[in-house]
Amino acid sequence: MSPARTTDHRLVRGARLVLASHNAGKLAEFSALLAGYGITVLSAGDLALPEPEETADSFTGNAVLKAVAAATAAGLPALADDSGFCVAALGGAPGIYSARWAGPSKDFPAAMARIHAEVGNTADRSAWFISVLCLAWPDGTVQTFEGRIDGQFTWPPHGANGHGYDPVFAPEGGSRTFADMTDAEKNAISHRARAFDLFRTACLPQE
Structure with missing residues (x-):
């Protein structure tokens, strides 16, 4: 049975929250x-929690899977993100398999080169990032929030900031990639920021 979804749960000041990720880039982004x-944000790595296998067929399903596993293991509210880079010319791939395209060594330059090779001379360079956040509670409650940003797949990669596929994604309206932007610039417009805005309204302490 799927956990019940509700919007009645809210974090309070002084709470401890587990970020259900071992990704240092995500930890830095969410901490900001x-x-x-x-x-107080604790990472799954800090608590030596195992990484569950992502077996769902959607961003939402994988976010729920990771958040519930961390909340259950830690006995604390847990926030998980499942996000991915989607390219129109590849039918939305790599999508939920974005991390797997980079392999166990997290070789994102190789993953970006694979996209470039598979896109080839296709004229349509439309691409987008999706992020689904899930806040899971030890009582089984889950809350999910989705954000998306559209733009273009760009080649060659450029920019020294960010992580993952950031060097090959330029948001609509400009030629700068996510990796060209400062953290503050990216966090103001990103897919994760848009999902976070929904999460903040529903779940974070109000001023």
């Missing part, structure tokens, strides 16, 4: 987003 709310 959560700064100022009086919440």
Whole structure:
């Protein structure tokens, strides 16, 4: 049976929150987003929690799977993100398999080169990032929030910031990639920031 979804649960100042990720880039990004709310963020790595296998067929399903596993293991509210890079010319791939395209060694340059090779001379360079956040509670409650940003797949990669596929994605309206932007610039417009805005309204302490 799927966990019940509700919007009645809200974090309070002084709470501890597990970020259900071992990704240092995501931890830094979420720590910045959560700064100022009086919440202590612990990563799954800090707590030596195992990474569950992502067996769902959607971003939402994988986010729920990861958040519930961390909340159950830690006995604390847990926030998980499942996100991916989607390319129109590849039918939305790599999508939910974005991390797997980079392989166990997290070789994102190789993954970006694979996209470039498979896109070839296709004229349509439309691409987008999706992020689904899931806040899971030890009582089995889950809350999910989805954000998306559209833009273009760009080649060659450029920019020294960000992580993952950031060097090959330029949001609509410009030629700068996510990796060209400062953290503050990216966090103001990204797919994760858009999902976070929904999460903040529903789940974080209000001023």
